[in-house]
Amino acid sequence: MRKSFTLLLMLLLAIPGMAQKINDAYRLNIKRASSPIIIDGVMDEQAWADADVAKDFYMILPIDTSYAEVKTEVMMTYDDDKIYLLVINHHGEEGPYYVESLRRDFTFGKNDNFLLFMDTFDDQTNGFSFGANAAGAQWDGIMYGGGSVDLSWDNKWFSKVQNYPDKWVFEAAIPFKSIRYKKGIKEWGINFSRKDLKSTEKSSWAPVPRQFPSASLAYTGILVWDEAPPEPGMNVSVIPYVMGGMVKDNVRDLPSDYQNRVGVDAKIAVSSSLNLDLTVNPDFSQVEVDRQITNLDRFELFYPERRQFFLENGDLFASFGYETIRPFFSRRIGLNAPIQFGARLSGKINKDWRIGAMNMQTGKVSETNTPSQNYTVLAGQRRVGQRSNIGVIFVNRTNIGSIPTGGEGVENPITSYNRNAGLEYNLASSNGKWTGKAFYVKSFSPLASNESAVHAANIKYLGGNLIWEWKHEYVAPNYLAEVGYVPRNGYYRINPNASYLFFPKSKLILNHGPTVNTSLFYDMDMNQTDNITSLSYGVNFRSQSVLTAKYAYNHIILQQAFDPTNYSQFTLDAYTEHQWNSFGLEYVSKPQSLFTYTLSSQYGGYFADGERLNLAGELGYRFQPYVGLSITGNYNQIDLPEPWGNTKFWLVGPRVDVTFTNTLFFTAFGQYNEQINNINLNTRFQWRFKPASDLYLVYTDNYVPAPFYVKNRTLALKFTYWWTL
Structure with a gap:
């Protein structure tokens, strides 16, 4: 197995990563706006008449060998504060548009929609996505891994959709302060995606092979600025919240607990591509509860992170390892204890380096004998070739202060510390057809020092017809990642798969x-x-x-x-x-x-x-x-x-x-x-009274089905306001 790991690592390193950008010839010039712009979905400003137009989209599905039949035209401009986007989505066939709802971050395949993908660092790996469906519902997400979009990310921007008999028009303004980008560069990777359900056609401006998502940053064209994008200047956002609520626990026969909480988050742009996030006394009561499943598995189930604080550049920490070998999993923080405060520095320091540093402090919980704990995570990525990188990670959980014993003769199950240190190589070829990973992680804990490492590797080929992958894993019996997700220990695994x-x-x-x-x-x-x-x-x-x-x-x-x-x-x-x-x-x-x-x-x-x-x-x-x-x-x-x-x-x-x-x-x-044996009822009302500022009313019940009996009940009213300095 160790020889297999070595051979696979050599193969990963042998695949070339340097090449000219595939869609380098697809260029859209963006010029400073020649007039003020009002976001109303009406193309009546002089700035749009003067803007260059991206058109002649290419079909991705059902075939990727011709121009799109449904016509789309895109224009972009900017001023000192915002990037502006106007899209004319012509109808390909008569009939109404298809959308799910006006819900934010809609399902891509169930809506007529337009999406923008921006590679603001020109590294074909990280970026931002914005868009809307034909009814005006917004879509925004942070991009990672060369083509994945995390829709849990949420930020401040403005848009409007207008519908006409022969088209729908999408107009948007994206503040420079809402995104991160490399200072001084005049070329960004960019692509536009159109989904039209009446014709079942998916298309893009810069052509993308059908085996890849339209979000693939390897296939972006180039947005050419007439001058380097302006520096956002002082970029500080303060996001306070006020929450009032009630918790009633009938299982433990406790009186109603009336809660009043105040906290604040802050986002500070250290540079145009490096961000500092701060939080004090955070509250996540508005986050939708997990969808339950019938669990017939032998091992712990995985539920994704939804809390906003952990999301921007979250892939730096969370994507290290595999789905079932994660040395860091942010949902471990604050799971059984309140978060008191935290800080997170993440982003790019230049075209080749990304860094991340996080420190979180949780409080003591006497009822469960849980001590105060400090969590520190350090991560870094160094680009290798055009799209590959080498990454490192260090994860540390340490008890702070005295450790409750739970009573005489009862040992506390929480160890005094647990640490993980790892190194990985991520392969992504210039055309996206070859991807892979190889990594090694070692854990350190008072419980075990020997046989406490993992290593794994995989290589995947994504062709037009053939897809195949070879993967293997090794997890030592004593490997321990208390701030990670590793449901199984003490095994070797071989996992080949293929499709045609x-x-x-x-x-x-x-x-x-x-x-x-x-x-x-x-x-x-x-x-x-x-x-x-x-x-x-x-x-x-x-x-x-x-x-x-x-x-x-x-x-x-x-x-x-x-x-x-x-x-x-x-x-x-x-x-x-x-x-x-x-x-x-x-x-x-x-x-x-x-x-x-x-x-x-x-x-x-x-x-x-x-x-x-x-x-x-x-x-x-x-x-x-x-x-x-x-x-x-x-x-x-x-x-x-x-x-x-x-x-x-x-x-x-x-x-x-x-x-x-x-x-x-x-x-x-x-x-x-x-x-x-549980019935869960959850209702949530949300009013976004200003961009990224919300009022939430959340009510949750849990019942015993028979006899119908309330186990616990929660009511929360939360107000958040995004204040940009």
Whole structure:
């Protein structure tokens, strides 16, 4: 396995990364505005008449070998404070536009939309995205990894959409203070993406091959400034909040707890590309609760970070490692203890270097014997070649002050410290077809010093028809990442996977083809413990509906006792052997319909020679653009020998989204989870009275289903105001 790691690392380093930018010939000149601009969706200013026009978009889907049939025109200009954008989205066919709602950060594939992707550092790796759907709902996100967009990022900008019989017009103003960019450069990477559901066409200004997302920064054209973008000057934003609320805990029979909290965040631009974030007594009560799932897994589940403070340049910290080997996972901070204050410095110091430094302090919680803790994370990336980089990370959690013991004779389970240090290489070829990673991380803890490292590597090829990947992992038995996400220890893993797509000349089918994925796990003596192999065949229709057939083979030797229902008090013994097959179907309807649905099924064997049936689906109906109704359902029937017998689980989640305007939202949803015997109700009202300034009213209940009994209840009213100095 160590030889495999070395060979794969050599292959990663051997793939060339230096090349001329692919779409270097696609250039849009941006000139200083010749007149003031009002953001109203009307092209009546002289500045737009004088601006250059980006047009003649290229089709990405359904084919990527011709110009787009749906016409789009884009103009850009600027003044001392803002970048301005005006887009004319011509209709390709008669009929109404298709949108989900006026909800911010809409689903890309379910809306007629226009998106802007800006590589403000000209490194083809990091940037910003802004856009809107045809009804005027805003989209904004921070870009990382060469083409991924984190829509949890939120900032201050302005836009307006106007609809006409033959087109819809999107006009926007993006303050220089809301983005980060390299000082002094006169060329930014840029691309524009258009999604038109009536024609099922996706297109871009600078051509992008169909196997890549339109957000791919490797395929951006160039925005050519007539002079270097102005320095934003003093760029300080102060974001105070005031929150009042009530918490009632009936399970512990506690009296109502009335809470009044005040806190503040601040964003300070150290330079045009380096930002300092500060927070004191933060509150995240407005963050939407996690969607529950029926948990039949042997290991801890992963839920993504949604808190704003951790998001800008969050990939510097969070993308180190793999999905299941993360030395740092920000949701560990403040999970069981309040955050008192924190600071985070992140961004670019020049074209080749990105840095990140974070320090967070949490308070003591006597009820759970949790001491005050300090978290420090240091990260850095050095560009290698055109798009690859070498990264380092250091993560430290340290107890502060005395450690509660929990009473006489009771040991506190929290160690005095835990540290991780790591090095990784990220490959991204200039054309985006080759990507990969190799990394090594060592943990340090009072519990263990030997056999406490991980190493892993992968290489992936993304061609027009063929996609394949080779991956392997090693996690030592004593590796410990208390501020990370590593659900499994003490294994080797080999994970090859491949897929092939056929593109027929058909008016019905866009593409179809097989995918095979194999995960082989071994213990420290190289005895195989898991073989999880899946084979699927997918058909993507031109209407954008998808049909997939699936087969899976599982052979598992349990390494520890496990309850196959995650519900009963009975477990299968460690080192018992289990083997089964399963089959499934999934269908996703076309997004253009007002009524949409997803249906899936799986039937086959299970642990202990049992059987499992899973039926899942989601139904949705929209009264566009104001109301969206949906309900998700998941049913599991597990037949096992005694003492488990027959077990049935329902997970049902109805949801109502009302978007009165693109600044006034109401969401209500419920979750009935039979596995954990809980009903959760959550409602949230949000009024964005000014850009990035909000008033929230959030109400949450948790119930025991039968008898219907309130376990706990929370009500919070929160006011935030974004004040730019």
